[in-house]
Amino acid sequence: xxxxxxxxxxxxxxxMSIPAKYRRDLQQGVVVTRGLDHCLFVYPKSExxxxxxxxxxxxxxxxxxxxxxxxxxxxxxxxxLDGQGRVMLPEYLRQYASVKKHVIVAGLYNRLEIWDEDAxxxxxxxxxxxxxxxxxxxxDLDI
Amino acid sequence: xxxxxxxxxxxxxxxMSIPAKYRRDLQQGVVVTRGLDHCLFVYPKSExxxxxxxxxxxxxxxxxxxxxxxxxxxxxxxxxLDGQGRVMLPEYLRQYASVKKHVIVAGLYNRLEIWDEDAxxxxxxxxxxxxxxxxxxxxDLDI
DNA sequence: CAGGTGGTCACCACTTTTCCCCACTTTTAT
DNA sequence: ATAAAAGTGGGGAAAAGTGGTGACCACCTG
Numbered sequence: 287x288x289x290x291x292x293x294x295x296x297x298x299x300x301x302m303s304i305p306a307k308y309r310r311d312l313q314q315g316v317v318v319t320r321g322l323d324h325c326l327f328v329y330p331k332s333e334x335x336x337x338x339x340x341x342x343x344x345x346x347x348x349x350x351x352x353x354x355x356x357x358x359x360x361x362x363x364x365x366x367l368d369g370q371g372r373v374m375l376p377e378y379l380r381q382y383a384s385v386k387k388h389v390i391v392a393g394l395y396n397r398l399e400i401w402d403e404d405a406x407x408x409x410x411x412x413x414x415x416x417x418x419x420x421x422x423x424x425x426d427l428d429i
Numbered sequence: 430x431x432x433x434x435x436x437x438x439x440x441x442x443x444x445m446s447i448p449a450k451y452r453r454d455l456q457q458g459v460v461v462t463r464g465l466d467h468c469l470f471v472y473p474k475s476e477x478x479x480x481x482x483x484x485x486x487x488x489x490x491x492x493x494x495x496x497x498x499x500x501x502x503x504x505x506x507x508x509x510l511d512g513q514g515r516v517m518l519p520e521y522l523r524q525y526a527s528v529k530k531h532v533i534v535a536g537l538y539n540r541l542e543i544w545d546e547d548a549x550x551x552x553x554x555x556x557x558x559x560x561x562x563x564x565x566x567x568x569d570l571d572i
Numbered sequence: 573c574a575g576g577t578g579g580t581c582a583c584c585a586c587t588t589t590t591c592c593c594c595a596c597t598t599t600t601a602t
Numbered sequence: 603a604t605a606a607a608a609g610t611g612g613g614g615a616a617a618a619g620t621g622g623t624g625a626c627c628a629c630c631t632g
Contacts (some may be wrong), residue, residue, distance in 0.1 A: 294609080294610095295609085295610070297610065297611060297612090298611080298612090299589095299590085299612090301609090301610090303608080303609055303610075305608090306607075306608055306609090317432070320470070322560075322564060326608095334591070335430075338430060338432070338538060342538040343536065346465070349495035350464065350562065350563075350566060350567075352466065353559070353563065354553075354557045354566050354567075355537055355538070356535065356537065356542075357556065357560075357563060359431075359432050359535075359536065359537045359538055360432070360433065360434045360536060360537060360542070362432040362433060363432065363433045363434075364432060364433070368591075368592070368593090369593065369594095370593095370608085370609080370610085371475070371608085371609090372610090374590075374591085374607090376433075378434060391433060409502050437619075437620095438619080438620070440620065440621060440622090441622095442579095442580085442621095442622095444620095446618080446619055446620075447619055448618090448619095449617080449619090507619085511581070511582070511583090512581095512582065512583065513582095513583090513618090513619080513620085514619090515619095515620095517580080517581090556608085
């Protein structure tokens with residue numbers, strides 16, 4: 287279970303170190319994909335495979351299914367941690383999330399999220415203002 | 430399982446190198462064919478058999494099925510990787526996908542797709558606008 | 573039939589990227 | 603305060619990507 291948030295940096299080679307607390311659960315490798323709200327999602331391989339299997343069953347004939355599969359599958363990239371517990375983030379993913387050097391790594395139970403530091407701050411202040419609204423909506427989910 | 434996306438180039442002889450990660454599953458040879466949305470589909474030979482079988486079962490009486498079968502079956506071409514892991518893309522396929530020099534190779538679980546770089550970028554920005562719709566679709570899949 | 577032409581294929585060579593390891597700095601824990 | 607762990611940066615070896623040359627074959631042409 288991943289929780290918490292960390293400030294990390296991406297070096298000139300596009301590598302980012304995974305918070306030490308998370309590493310044990312990610313030894314088998316990770317899959318990084320384009321996430322929602324322009325951040326990156328990081329799944330342990332085992333979690334990912336369940337999702338990929340679902341995605342593979344979408345009908346090729348449907349336009350929307352193809353678009354969805356292309357976003358998620360073609361957007362995904364599997365990686366292993368190096369000796370220092372880092373992963374390489376390919377150029378196209380860094381661009382998608384517009385991450386430069388300073389990023390936020392957040393734990394969200396079964397996945398991590400990688401945010402550009404500025405985008406994160408912006409998102410946080412925006413949602414804080416709407417937090418009452420958001421809380422109301424959560425009613426529907428038994429929370 | 431093919432995932433991820435890569436920038437590759439087609440040389441003057443029409444050859445394109447397959448991303449190294451994919452090669453092991455394509456050693457037995459590939460089938461390249463006209464795909465949907467004006468890109469090319471690349472299947473491992475074994476996957477192609479499954480696909481071709483499905484196509485052969487489409488009702489001959491339906492105009493649209495006939496068109497689809499002709500697109501995929503008549504457009505197909507089988508090829509082997511050369512010593513450097515490349516395939517030769519025949520002229521008529523390059524023309525169909527209007528690929529010139531710079532292409533995107535994307536992994537979509539059981540097939541690859543080859544896109545002209547510009548066409549890909551255009552497609553991405555277009556579908557990005559529909560990302561709300563896409564998020565909805567995730568709901569249907571329990572993701 | 574000999575020679576020329578065009579195309580394909582296998583192999584070689586150069587460049588770029590990726591991966592692996594070592595080293596230094598900063599933070600955390602004892 | 604000291605030791606240990608985590609985060610960060612960089613150098614060098616290896617692999618991948620790309621472009622090119624030359625052998626080989628079929629076909630056309632004089």
